[in-house]
Amino acid sequence: MAGGLSAPAASVVPMGIHCEYVRLSPAELRRSLSDPSWAQEHIDELGDAWAEGEPLSPEKAPFFSIEKAWHKLHHLLAAHGGMPVDIIHGGVELPLEDELDYGPARYLSPEDVARAGGFLAATPFGELAGTTTWPPCAVPRPISCRNPTPRSPRTWPPCSTAMRS
Numbered sequence: 725m726a727g728g729l730s731a732p733a734a735s736v737v738p739m740g741i742h743c744e745y746v747r748l749s750p751a752e753l754r755r756s757l758s759d760p761s762w763a764q765e766h767i768d769e770l771g772d773a774w775a776e777g778e779p780l781s782p783e784k785a786p787f788f789s790i791e792k793a794w795h796k797l798h799h800l801l802a803a804h805g806g807m808p809v810d811i812i813h814g815g816v817e818l819p820l821e822d823e824l825d826y827g828p829a830r831y832l833s834p835e836d837v838a839r840a841g842g843f844l845a846a847t848p849f850g851e852l853a854g855t856t857t858w859p860p861c862a863v864p865r866p867i868s869c870r871n872p873t874p875r876s877p878r879t880w881p882p883c884s885t886a887m888r889s
Contacts, residue, residue: 743794764821809840
């Protein structure tokens with residue numbers, strides 16, 4: 725996440741809400757803030773390219789989905805209590821051309837992205853997972869970089885992660 729901005733987003737898909745992140749350069753963020761139509765189109769294009777292309781590592785991908793793991797990740801980070809930034813529900817509203825089902829798209833500042841990345845890099849997963857008692861069916865598993873099911877290009881509209889549990 726370092727070196728750019730990250731805009732959390734989620735899309736409505738059958739049987740659940742997926743959380744998606746878009747990496748924007750400072751220039752792309754400025755343009756997105758001044759031109760919601762361009763922002764909508766750009767984010768859609770990044771999502772389409774991600775869904776149809778070869779998988780990239782999360783560090784290099786301009787678009788990344790944590791799929792339905794957002795809810796477990798939120799509880800994992802909340803139980804630990806040390807996360808300096810709310811990467812699931814936080815950030816500042818990013819206005820888009822279309823109204824979204826689950827609230828506005830949001831973006832994190834470069835400073836917030838750096839703080840979150842620093843915390844996650846310095847905190848072993850076992851330390852995070854050890855702070856929560858998980859029922860057997862809810863034990864967090866590693867998140868895959870791509871959704872294995874094919875999607876049509878228009879099923880990736882950007883939406884908000886500003887959902888409350």
